[in-house]
Amino acid sequence: MSNTLRIAPANETKKATLKDTVNEHGLHDTLRYGPRTLASQHNNRSAIQNRLENWEQTQDDLKLNLYRNVYGLHAPVRLMMERKLVSQNPHFPALPQSNVHLDVLMGRDTTLDVSDFFGGGDPGPAFVDIHRDMEKARNIR
Structure with missing residues (x-):
């Protein structure tokens, strides 16, 4: 649960590049990061796809933050405990x-x-x- 009152998910700023996956010799480390296509696959995702994947989590965070601001800290904590108990x-x-x-x-x-x-x-x-x-x-x- 984040402290922001964001309605829509934020744009992801982290992009995977081959510079992130090189070893000390300057080569792509396939054993650690997989083939090159998997390491750079994150760059091919569109902004709308990122928003759709994070939509429910952002809406849930907004709802819990509003509960915290209106009713106090006990309201989101109680709701999260109830969700955990019911899901098991x-x-x-x-x-x-x-x-x-x-x-x-x-x-x-x-x-x-x-x-x-x-x-x-x-x-x-x-x-x-x-x-x-x-x-x-x-x-x-």
Whole structure:
């Protein structure tokens, strides 16, 4: 959580260049930084792509900062603790789950997404052994 009241994400100023990936001999260090195309891939991203990737985090930071300014420090701390508790759900790890509680705390309860209609991807195996999966999650043997 940053202290700025920014509505839109900031432009990223760090650009990856080959100067950042050279070793003491002046050559590109492939073992550390990968091939040259991967090291300079960050330069090819557009400004709108950077903004879209950081949009939700920026909006969440703004909301938490406004809560801190209006209600005090306890409000964002309490909200973050509640989010962390709700996101840790160890029950029935084999079954597909939707975390409605986390959606309510994040403010996404009134929005519709693709995962709301299609279940978020993999439907899971046809035969589910819940007891085995619970033992695996709890490391009981």
